[in-house]
Every structure is written in structure tokens, then in C-alpha cells.
Amino acid sequence: MARLSPLLCTLLLVTIASVLGFTVPTKINYTWPNPQYDALEKLLYEGTRLDGLSLSDSVSGCKSRDGQEGRGTGNVAAEWVRFAFHDAITHNIDDGTGGIDGSLFHELDRDENRGQGMKDTSADFLKFAGRFVSRADIVAMGAIFGMSSCGGQNILPYGGGRVDAQKAGRCGVPVVEQSVDQFTEAFRHLGLNSSQAIALTVCGHALGGVRSVDFPNIVPPSSDPHQVIYRNFDTTPQFDSRVVTEYLDGTTQNPLVVNANQTVTSDKRLFESDGGAAMRVFQNAGDRGFKIACREAYRVMINTIPAGVSLHQIDILPAKVIEPQITIENGELIFKVDLRLTQNLTQPVPLDRTITLKWCDKRGSQSDCNGRVNTAQFAARSQPTQTPVTDQLGLSFYSYAFRVAIDIQTSVGKFWFVVDNNDGNSPTTYNNGGANYDFQQDSIIFLPRMSQTKNAGKTLHKMVVGVRIPLVSTRVYMKTYEVAKSNTEQPQEKSTTLSLDGTIPPQKGYAFFSGDVSANLLGLTIDIGVDTLDQSYKEEYLNARVLGCQAGIIAPTTVSTA
Template sequence: MKMPSIPFFLSVALLASSSATAYTWPSPQYDALEKLLYEGRRLDGQSMSDLASGCKARPGGGNVAAQWLRFAFHDFATRDAAAGTGGVDASLFYELDRSDNPGSGLAAAANEYLLFASKYVSRADVVAIGAALGVTSCGGLNIPIRGGRIDATAGGPWGVPGIDQDIATHTARFATAGLNPTEMILLVACGHTLGGVHSTDFPNVVSLARGQAVLQQFDTTGTKFDLKVASEYLAGTTRNPLVVAANVTLRSDARIFNSDGGATLRSLVASSPAQALASCNNVLAKMLEGVPKETVFTETVKILPAKVIDPRLTVENGHLIFHTDLRLTQAIGTNAPSNRIVTLSWCDGRGSTANCTRTMNTARAAATSQPPSSPVGLQEGFYFNQYSFRVPISSTQSVGKFWFTVKDGSTTKTFTNGGAFYKLKQDNVIYAPRLAQSLNIGSHHHGHGLSSRSRQQVVVGIRSELSPSKVFVNSIEVANSVTELPVKSTTQLTLSQSIKPAGGYKFYSGTIHANTDGLTFDVGAIIGGITYTEDYLTPQLSTLISYTTPSVVSAFIPSV
């Protein structure tokens, strides 16, 4: 997406620092980050972006996006840039009881974020993605996001700027965090174009009205990311409670906005709306990338025009099945051609015809769906079409490399993973969810509400000719509360006496006790001293889709 020019007072060097490395599958961390950012949902489909889309208000008052953005700032604010410590590291989860982190909105955000951290997406990355989703949902620009943030396991130092502090203290605190005085003004203005002050959280700033709680917004369009907070301040019409509070000591926004005589805000308001939003975009990106020095960022997470999803072998109804999906972007305002043909092609992985010796296989998509597109994805100008394949496979042939072709009338595109092709990592160990059962054994109170704790049966297939020394499940549950870590456990599986061999595999089963809301796990086996795994799974069964009968054609590998 082409970005508007940036006003002179804010450097764009930060954005140029992102890695230019091209995406190559497999990249499970990138795939998980891309899904959460552009589809707005986690692996099992539960949506994070739905919580904030449309600049949604929170029941009982408040704006979700504003609270998510405030959460990111409070996490960042105690950073020591010179020392390389603190910043957006999720330490705020352990600091919510401190006096410098008042407000029920921070606790609400923490409980929401808890649900979306996973093996490949840290809590700190969720904090950054949440801020980006919130800003975009209210009309701001997409903030560039990189993953790889490291989660703190305890609270960090005190020091979030307080509304009663003088300008020298504020300036020094922001400088320690890595922001100069101009960036301080911009960050406060951009952060306070959304939301407001709750009387229940700050009764010394906003009074109750007839005994009822009140939310006084920072500007007249508190649910729109439009910088009215700046123009109304300059016009003298502002009702920003941190500018007009009866107690002058509590007018922190007034002190910050006027710290350079209003020059930064005047420049911001004088620029075009697109330039003003871009200025916010950049200072917010700098905040979200203020992280501990040990952090190793991914490349900037960009929408994948063609994304291969969940390629796996499994057993269903006694047959070995290869299933995978191809997700394609589609420009908003357009439809995929009605005559589109999406084809999966693959080589056998075993036997005399492996590596497309004499033959290769093809199958057309068995079903089409439209995954959701988050506000970030929609602002990029795209929605998604997803094409699903379920193909019977012989275990003596298995699956080697595979690729896709998309034929739209006279135009054909081939997707070969940049010439490297897509390849199953291994086929010695497979996950067989349709042979498993989930039995609910009651509920317990979870940190984010009442959640179901289940006895979850897991079934793993091992090629019949192999003899594993160990078959196991490594599971990861979301944490039980914001001050706890995710729950990790390992369960050993045993050869099933009730599930008959099928599809060239014998089956091992076991039971894990877990909160299934947000549960992911890896299954694996040690065979001949080598560990084979299937990675990042959920217990949910795949959607029932008709099998596609493959065709076998003369060998051909697309040019790359």
C-alpha cells in the first residue's frame, strides 16, 4: 500500500529497518502472525479483530481500540532504550495492580489478549497486533508489524507517566523510553484521538453525573482516528479532560501539547489528513518496536497473496487423505472469475513413481470458502477466497512435493513456493483427529471467564512398518490468569487396542486434560532415535469436505 508523505518533523528511518527477506513456506511463526493480523483470528478460528472492528464500544462504556492502544503505551512507557530493557514485552500483565496503571480497560484488554497468545505469537506480539487492529478499525492507517517480541515473566520497573507530573518529568521519561520531545507530543495526540477518561477510573478528573459513571471523550469524535484532539485544542474548543480539568495539576495533555508552544500540533493540523495519519502511524510503529535488546524481529508481516494452509496427511473413514487449502487474495470490489479452476498437483513421495518419475497427480478443489478479513486486511484492499483439497492417497506412494495452478479463463498462474515447491516435512507420524473423541468433564473458572476443561483424546498414526520407542503430545494451553504463564504438558500415547490399522498406519492414543479454548499441541514420535513431529495443531475436527478423486497425468514440472 502506498503511504503518504511524512511531515518533516518525524523521521521514517524506523520503517526502512524492516528485513527485506522474502517469505518462503514453511514459516509457521510468520503464518500465525499473518493470520492474526490479516484475518484477525487465531489458529482455531476464534476472532480477535471482531472484538474491536467498527471501532466497537465496550459494554459498560469505553472504546476497545482506545483501551488496546493505551495498553500498548503503558507496556512501552517504562522502557529504558539506552539499557535495552523493557518496552513492549507484556510485562504489563504483571503490573495491573499498580497505581500507575489505573483503569478497568487495561484489565479487560489483558484478559482478551490472553486468549490469542500461542506457541508462535507471544503475548507481546498480541499487544502490538491489538494496537494495530484497534487503530485501523477506527480509521487510522495500518501500522507496520513485525513479530518476535519476547514475553516478560514478571513485572518491570515503575514509571508510567502520571497526569499530575510536570513537563520536565514527562520529557525525561519519554526520552528514557527513546522518544524525543516532538515524538512525545505526537504519541500523546495520536493516542488521545480515541477514547476518553472514565469517572470511575479518574474521579479527580471527571466527576460523576447525578451519581452515574461518565466517560468524557478526549475530542468530539472519540471513536474516530482523525486527530480532532489536536485541532480542537488549537481552536480553543477542546473538552479534553486532561486539558480542561478543574485541577490544573491534572492537565497533563495541556502541558505536553504546549511544551513547544503548540508548534508540533500546528504542523500536524496544517498537513493533509493523510499526512497527519501517516505521522501517527510512524510514531505508533516506533512505540510498538520499542522492545528489549534481545528481541529478534521477523520481517514486516505482509499479506500473503497466495497462502498454503495446513498441508497434512490424515486418516478419515479408513482412508489415507492428503488435505491442504490455498488461500488467495481478491481485490475488494471484484469477484473471482466464475470459471476459475484451482488445481493441486503433486509428485508421489515414495515408490517407483516418486519425484514425478513417469507420472504426477492432479486434483481440483473440492470446496471454496471465504475466511474473514480483519480491518487491517480490508484496508490493504483485499478479502480472501480459500480453496480446499481432500485427496485419497496410497500409503505406498504418499506425497512428495506439490504446487498449485489457478486458471482464470485464458490466464494461468502457478504457485511453486518461489521455485522451491511445497513439501511435507515427513509422513511417518500423522495426526488423526477424526478418530479422536472429546468428552467434557466440567467447567472451571478461567482468568477470562468460565471455560470448559475437557478430557481430550488424541490419536496419532505411525506408519505400520515402523516401531516407535515413544509417541507423545506436547500441549500448550492459554494461561489461567494474566499473571500466570501458559500451561505446558507432555502426554505419552500408547498403541490403541480399539482403533484398527487403516491407510497404512497403526494408531496410538492418549488423553490430555486441558482447557480447549486456545489449546494447541504438537504430536510426535521417536523412531530409530529420530524425532518426527506434526506441529501446531488444534483439537477441532476439520470441516467435512467431499474427497476429490485425483487424476494421474504424464510427468511435468512447471518452469520456475
């Protein structure tokens, strides 16, 4: 460890924590419900947005754009890292503006941001920017996925809460023709000195390379117009120190070091600016030291944000409550909830594990657990996906689904879970830090089984909600929140007033309201609300699914009392 100390002193960049613009995520005590935390946690550790579409699948296994693992014609991880760097580097330490704020989505027409990889990456990320997850948070997460998927160190902790810029920021991304002084000034705006600038550059070029179609001044194109020539920064597809060792032993083919066009050898000029001292420190640290240094360099990069923005740390949840809701399925009033448990990969999943859902009546003579606690066992088990980040942590997930038939006269109040692995140890109770999970919903409920898509383009939908009788409504409505559709548009919010639906008879204590909603369901989140003569009710749904009346359900479990 002693030989790492020079690296830790000069290149780990830990001291930059005091620099304006670099933010250390604040650790918070998670309490349910927290929709933004839940959405970011799911994306970071399961790799998917709320409806299951995967972000991490695009990069896992160090994929290339041509679908082949390894080098191919454009390493996805390298493109995602480059995107994050270009968003961060336009930070201005002098006035606290810029950094990773998503302004890059408004700047892709600039020559400093050219390249098909930038366009591909923006398309990758846009599908995941919505109500609870900003584009800027996805850009930072993409850098984490990129490094982790190709063998680099996890850049944890990750902080969420970045705020998207609504317009382009300043220019300032370094270009290969610039002098060392110009490079140094660009990195100074980011808050880095010359040694730290070398560190971030070499760490950024541990992956990827240059395509002739994007930069013909760096990689001359082939005489065959259909052939794209791709020159890599080093000879391995993984995140390792080969970019350093090949530079120092003279075998490098990095086109920014070895090139007939000397005006584009920016890496060479930068690496030689201190006589090669920084590169030798990297070499002496070995591959492990290099990865540790780059983890810290990337941490500074993704946490460089505009002044006034704060980040909250997104830790993996040992137990996570997923989408509790009341709805009607197959003529039954159903309470649905899933519990996701985090599992250490080195430990076997207990085969005889029992998980008990417990809840109090919401109303009636035995409300608030006054004389009765309802219980039910899970109806099905599944295994959610995981990301390169979760893999490096040595963790996976198991999810347990509960589907319980209830009566509107008693409904569901507070609930909690008891997990017994039947291994001789005491059961574990998950109860939201002692407060239990306080379930407020049932005055107005969403009915995805009764809702239906009305056109071939799947953009017009009849949405149905139930309002509990005897509430007298003055207004019933649905708000929809779509994912972003283009680089310059923000996620769209719409409000639709719903009317009493005479085609659906009241049942299970509810009257039904419906309306035609124009929206793309992919990634859609909704609110439903009802205003009465003396009170308003609103329910927040993380994910809207229109399933139609044909879909089947998991059979309700038997309810017992204790």
C-alpha cells in the same frame, strides 16, 4: 505536499530509527513451512488465531465495550492503544531494557496502570498468546487494529518476533499530576524529544477518553453509584485531528485540558510547553497530515523493544498453504490441504477459475514424479475473514479446500498448485519459490475423527494417532501447547506418552496409539512423535481439533494422473 514538510521534519519521527531501542523489521523471503510467520500473518490479516477465534472482531467498526459502535462507555481501540503505550513507555534508552515486551501483564496492579480498560484489554489479548505468538506481538498488533478500525492509517510494515518478559519492568508511565519536565524525562527514556513527546501524546488521545470510575480525580463521579460518566478527548469517535482543532479553537472538552482540578491538566501543560507550536503544525497539516504523522509516531511506539530482540516483517501472502495433513476419515486415508489466495477488492473473482493440486508419490516405482504427476481439483471454496488492516489494503481472501483419497504405499511427496483464471493469461504456479511444498508427514498422523472429549468440562480428551506399519515404536507421544491462562502464567507445555490401543484395529497401513490428554482445546497446538529403534519422527500441528466419529467430511476428489 509542501505544507506537510514542517510536520515531516519535526513530528513524523522517522529520524528516531537511529535511536537505541527502535527496531526496523527485517524483510524476509517467506518459505513454507514457517509456523510463527503463518500464525502471525493469519492474526494480522485474517484477524483470527489458528482455530478461528477472532481478535479483530473485538475492535472492528470502532466498537465500544457496551457493544455499540462509536463512543459508548469505553472505546476498545483506545484501550488497546493505551495498553501498547504503557508497555512501550517504560523502555530505557540508557540500558536498552523495556519497551513492548509484554511486561505490562505483570504490572497491572500498579497505580500508573489503573483502569478497567487495562484489565479488559489484557483479557482480550491473553486468549491469543500461545506457542507461536507472543503477548508482546499481540500488544503491538492491537495498536495497529485500534488505529485502523477507527479510520487511522495502517501502521505497516508490522514486525513479529517480540520476546515476552517474564516479570515486571521498571516503573515510569507518566501520570497526569506530573510536571512537563517529568513528562519530558519519561519520553526521553523512550528516545523521544519534547516535540515528539507532544506528537505521541496527541496521537494517543485522538481516540477515547476518561471514565469516572477509573479516575474520579479527573472526572468526578455521578451521585448515582450505578452511573459511569465518560468524558471524551474530542467530539468524534473516529481517529482524526479533531483533538487538535478543538484544542486550538477553544472548544475542547478534553478533561486533561479543561478541568476544575488543574493538577490533572497534563495535556494542557504539555501542549503549551512549546507555545503551541507543535499543535499548530498539526493543524496546518490537515487531517491527512495528522494521520500520517500519527502512523509514524505509532510505528516508533510499537517497534520500541529491548536491545537484542529483532523483528521480521510479516507481509500478506499472495498464496498460502494451510494445514496440509494426512488422516483417516470415514475409513479412507485422506490427504487434506487448503490454498488461500489473496484477492484485490477492485477485481472480480473469476467465476471459472480452476485450481489444480499436483503432487508426486512419496514412495514406490513412480516416486519423486518419476513418470507420474497426480492431480486433483478443489472440493469446496470459502471466504476467510479479514481485518481493518486488510480492508485498508483493499484485499480479501478466497480459500480452496482439497480432500484426496490416497494409498499409504505411494502416499504424498512434494506438492504444488496451478491457478488458471481462464482469462487469456498464463496460469500461475505456486510452488514454494520453485522448491515445491515438501510434505514429510505420514510416518505418524493425528486422527481427530477418532479422538474424543471424555468429560463435561471439555478438558480431558482421548487423543489418537496412527503409526505407519511396519515402524516398530519404542515411544509414541504427544506434546500440547495451551494458550496463556493468566497475566503471570506463560502458555503451558505438556508431554503425554501414548500406548497401543487394542480397541482400534489397524487399518490403511497404520496401527493406533492413544492416551488421555488434559488440556483446553481452544487455541491448542500439538506435536506428535514416534521414536523407533533407529530413528525419530515428529510432526507439528498448528491446530488441534477433536472432532469425534460423528463428524462428516468433504467427499474426496477424484485423482487423475498426468
